Amino acid sequence: MSEALSGLASHLSVAALVAALALAGAGVAILLIRGDAPSRLAARLCMFAALTLLLVGHGFAPYEPHDLSDVEPARRLAVYVASFLWWIGLGRCLTGLAAVFVIFERKPRESRLFRQLIGVVVYLCVGFAILGQLFRIPVGAVFATSGAVAIILGLALQSTLSDVFSGVAMSLGRSYAIGDWITLEGGVEGRVIETNWQNVHLLTAAHDVAIIPNSVVAKTRIVNQSWPEPSRAAKAAARLRPTMAPAEIVAIARDALESCNLILHDPAPLVAVKALSATAIELELTGRAPDRAQLDAARNEMFDRLYRHAAAAGLRFAPEAGDGAPPPEADVATDAAARLAQSLPLFASLADGDRAALAAKMRRRDYEPGEVVIGAGAVADALCVVLSGALALTQKHGEREHELARLGAGDYFGEGGLLLGEPARGVIRAITRVVVYEIGAQDLAPILRERPELSRALGAALALHRTLEQNDEKAAAPGRAANSARRFADRIRRIFALDLNETD
Known part of the structure; x- marks a missing residue:
């Protein structure tokens, strides 16, 4: 033993230098490969092996107990430092093994809580080993003392410990993960943004953060809305006047769903007739939003599309049962082109006579499902307004064709x-049977000259379609989209010799 200590003390400067270099190298390696747990573990094992070989090569085994009572202070300090570094290196290797085990088991969403608990247990064991092996303190007495202290602390921290162990249990059970949308019994719901030793943090639909103790979450009923799949059912109910056969009304509602952009189309959305009477036909429309965060927006779009398709088809909404006599009927144009001209927001600023004159000049076109309305590279010679049905705007990337957006009644x-002479970059294809009304340049030009403000709406539509065709998220930003709309509006005004002083 004395020879080993003498050897270690005689090479103390060399040992300290090599140990310092080893620790520095390990720190640099960890910083360089911070995101790769297996590589971090390999670096730790190499540094630990080098330190072990260094100490054993000098005749000193840090894992064996040593009696240092008769050793000089300098040598005793050398033994303490070397043994302490060796045991800490062992602890880091064990925690690295735990991290790699989680990754190898394909559990990337495992909470940090589980890994932190393993680290606490490992370093607690390392601490007891250092006390017993290095300082020769009776570990049994330490355990007995720590047990009494643990009982006192446990009683004082009962609530906190309940949260901690509840968090461990939920982490192991994997009831939810970061990013999941969950609903708790009592009506609290939100997206999980953080879990820690004590609380679960939920971001609610109102963008408030609800902080709930783990013990409360563990005792309540949890509904995970993001597992096993994140899509959620979006339902919309409507009452229409039965002026058509139910099958025709269902077909119109189905076209409205097919034209939605915010719901999934596989599986296909559904339309069900819930009730039929002399005054109303009740429909229930069901689609699936991609996730809980888009559920409200998807439901809103379903109502909007149904309204537009119903208006284009001449359908009227029925009052709720018990609301008394229905209001008097407004004058509704019976001609499809006239209904379209009246309901289209693009022509809202026109007088009734102008809309009627425009409707008389519209040309009707019918397309079957799968038929191409405008092909890639084609230059449209008319403004096409959808009366009924659903269309898809697609673009080819490589060998695959990607759907960018869907169009329905009221879209154009x-x-x-027509306005700029630019070829289409994508393909517009009918999904269902589609009826489109066309407005030629010779019919639109007089209206633009009389109503220059229409150039703003057409410029905004051009900017939107261009953004969809480019599939560019940056171009869709509000500021850039507004600039693009103004640019297109100015080009339209110059082409049609409109008043350029007309402000946006």
Whole structure:
């Protein structure tokens, strides 16, 4: 033993230098490969092996107990430092093994709580080993004392410990993960943004943060809305006047759903007739939003599309049962083109006579499912307004065709070719049977000259369609989109010799 200590003390400067270099190298390696747990573990094992070989090569085994009562202070300090570094290195290797085990088991969403608990247990064991092996303190007495202290602390921290162990249990049970949308019994719901030793943090739909203790979450009923799949059912109910056969009304509602952009189309959305009477037909529309965060927006779009398709088809909404006599009927144009001209926001600023004159000049076009309305590279010679049905705007990337957006009743397209002479970059194809009304340049030009403000709406439509075709999220930012709309509006005014002083 004395020879080993003498050897270690004689090479104390060399040992300290090598140990310092080893620790520095380990720190640099960890910083360089911070995101790769297996590589971090390999670096730790290499540094630990080098330190072990260094100490054993000098005749000193740090894992064996040593009696240092008769050793000089300098040598005793050398033994303490070397043994302490060795045991800490062992602890880091064990915690690295735990981290790699989680990754190898394909549990990337495992909470940090579980890994932190393993680290606490490992370093607690290392601390007891250092006390017993290095300082020769009776570990049994330490355990007995720590047990009494643990009982006192446990009684004082009962609530906190309940939260901690509840968090451990939920982490192991994997009831939810970061990013999941959950609903707790009592009506609290939100997206999980953080879990720690004591609380679960939920971001609610109102963008408030609800902080709930782990013990409360563990005792309540949890509904995970993001597992096993994140899509959620979006339902919309409507009452229409039965002026058509139910099958025709269902077909119109189904076209409205097919034209939605914010719901999934596989599986296909559903339309069900819930009730039929002399005054109303009640429909229930069901689609699936991609996730809980888009559920409200998807439901709003379903109502909007149903309203537009119903208005274009001449359908009227029925009052709720018990609301008394229905209000008097407003004058509704019976001609489809006239209904379209009246309901289209683009022509809202026109007088009734102008809308009627425009409707008389519209040309009707019918398309079957799968038929191409405008092909890639084609230059449209008319502004196309959708009366009924659903269309898809697609673009080819490589060998695959990607759907960018869907169009339905009240949407219009072809303004780029008609107004600017630009070829279409994507393909517009009918999904269902589609009825489109076309407005030629010779019919639109007089209206633009009389109503220059229409150039703003057409410029905004051009900017939106261009953004969809480019599939560019940056171009969709509000500021850039507004600039693009103004640019297109100015080009339209110059082409049609409109008043350029008309402000946006």
